[in-house]
Amino acid sequence: MELKKLSKDFYQQKCLTVARGLIGKILVRIKSNKIYSGIIVETEAYLGEKDPAAHSFIGKTKRNEVMFGEGGFSYVYFTYGNHYCFNVVTEKSGTAHAVLVRAVEPLLGIEEMKKNRGTDYIYNLTNGPGKLAQAFEINKVLNGADLNGREIFIVENERKDYKISKSKRIGISKNTEKLYRFYAKDNIFVSKYFIKKLAA
DNA sequence: TTGCGGATGGACT
DNA sequence: GTCCATCCGCAAC
Numbered sequence: 001m002e003l004k005k006l007s008k009d010f011y012q013q014k015c016l017t018v019a020r021g022l023i024g025k026i027l028v029r030i031k032s033n034k035i036y037s038g039i040i041v042e043t044e045a046y047l048g049e050k051d052p053a054a055h056s057f058i059g060k061t062k063r064n065e066v067m068f069g070e071g072g073f074s075y076v077y078f079t080y081g082n083h084y085c086f087n088v089v090t091e092k093s094g095t096a097h098a099v100l101v102r103a104v105e106p107l108l109g110i111e112e113m114k115k116n117r118g119t120d121y122i123y124n125l126t127n128g129p130g131k132l133a134q135a136f137e138i139n140k141v142l143n144g145a146d147l148n149g150r151e152i153f154i155v156e157n158e159r160k161d162y163k164i165s166k167s168k169r170i171g172i173s174k175n176t177e178k179l180y181r182f183y184a185k186d187n188i189f190v191s192k193y194f195i196k197k198l199a200a
Numbered sequence: 201t202t203g204c205g206g207a208t209g210g211a212c213t
Numbered sequence: 214g215t216c217c218a219t220c221c222g223c224a225a226c
Contacts (some may be wrong), residue, residue, distance in 0.1 A: 044219070053219070063210055081207035083220050100219055130220045171219050 038104030
């Protein structure tokens, strides 16, 4: 596997471009002697002050201040009392745009992920933002981390033939009509996959 | 298939 | 002090 980290230029593109572009890339998390990695198969874009669903819509607070920095950093927030979610800050400083990484297809560290998640079922390790964070040991320590650093980063994938679909975002109550969610078509590691299958 | 509890922190009154 | 948040798991229906 080629370990070429995505450049700052990549992250500072338009938020929707980054959200789409991240599909198929590989998220890597290094924690002491452990390494976790997975192919990003689902993302959502949050467009700052133009987007009532974005955390940054209300303006800068201590919680969301990382979003207001420049693209290429990690924004990790805690929600519902027990879940962390991992976002990638995009665009230029002050725009407060970010991409939520919602699901990955596990590659390395799968045994460790099973321990972290308390399940042996591989399709239930990383198919949701809270689950992914738990599996990858992502927590608020990584809020503000440089994605060009050592602890968490995203690398190129030699395979690039992913078909990308768009849809409405999940788990929000405002600005729900926008098609800001991107996912790898027919990929079984996407969140809500089985629920959709059951409903179909 | 629905609905709610978990358990924390920030915004706002 | 109150409200509710980019969610998840599981009990009960």
